Amino acid sequence: MTSNNSNGLDRTQTNKEDGLAQLSRSADNTRRIKNVQDKFVNSQNLQKEGRALVGEGILMKVCRKKPKQRAFFLFNDILVYGRVVISGRRYSQQKIIPLSEIQISAPIDSPENPFAWLISSPKKSFVVRANSDRERQEWLTHLERCIRYASEGNNSHHNAVAAHWIPDDKADTCMHCHTSKFSAVNRKHHCRNCGIIVCDGCSKKRFLLLHLDPKPVRVCDSCFTKLNSNTIIDSRANQRDRTADSSDSDGDENAQQYSPIPATFYQNVENL
Ligand SMILES: [Zn+2]
Ligand SMILES: [Zn+2]
DSSP states (O other): OOOOOSSSSOTTTTOOTTHHHHHHTTTTHHHHHHHHHBBBBBBOOOOTTTTTEEEEEEEEESSSSEEEEEEEESSSSEEEEEEETTTTEEEEEEEEEHHHHHHHEEEEEOHHHHHEEEEEEEOOOOEEEOOSSSHHHHHHHHHHHHHHHTTTTTOOOGGGOOOOOOGGGEEEEEETTTTOOOOOOOOOOOOOOOOOOOOOOGGGGGGTTTTTTTSSSEEHHHHHHHHHHOOOOTTTOOOOOOOOOOOGSSSOOGGOOOOOOOOOOOOOGGGG
16 A cells, blocks of 8 residues: 555555556557657657656746747656747757656736746746646646655655746846946846845855755855855755756747647546
8 A cells, every 4th residue: 555666656546646657658648758759859768667748838938038938848757848949849958857856836927927837946946927827727736746746755855946036127236235237247147045136246255055056156145144154054965966957048039929829738637
């Protein structure tokens, strides 16, 4: 009854999450995963025993400069996303985040980003938005269920996560000293610990945040003081082999070309 092997295949039929294991064994699932892999430029091998593709869809990812269209693929153990080269056919810049490291927020609604929520992970945290409230609810329901499934029996789910970087256009002056005005020469920086936009003068110090980088990273003066006085040693700092996710915010894309494509989920949560 209590046997839970690491990939979750030894569950009893009464387990409500068993639908995910069943899905992973279906021929349709194998075909769908191969399909996703084939559509990615330089895809990692996505085929894995026990893995199920639960759903996919296009979400707007709120980046540092502006929102960008990204294709998201929710599996029962990972979240994969990438840049859309040709809608429905070709994707690039594949990013993979283990679900056991992901935290999701409650719905966030603002006039500029309706139907949004926050996805947090150790390396990177970002806001995404769906096309409708209903679609967001579907994503959140499936995400929560898959995160629970992926996190069962491992304790890594309380890792530190990256701060969400406040988009560049949200501040003209430093959010720390409130006096330094940004310009072509006085550039904007982000505190890696709290995500606010600060001037260079207010973020001269570096602090070791091992979930982000093996080297000390830029933090604002307030965070430096706070972090420095905090002597708790984070024992989780040793499993750090993930690559930094910096390329994603680069490049010029026109968000105006965004054409909503409804998300597809391969399981109906209500019927489970
Ligand atoms: Zn400042
Ligand atoms: Zn800070």
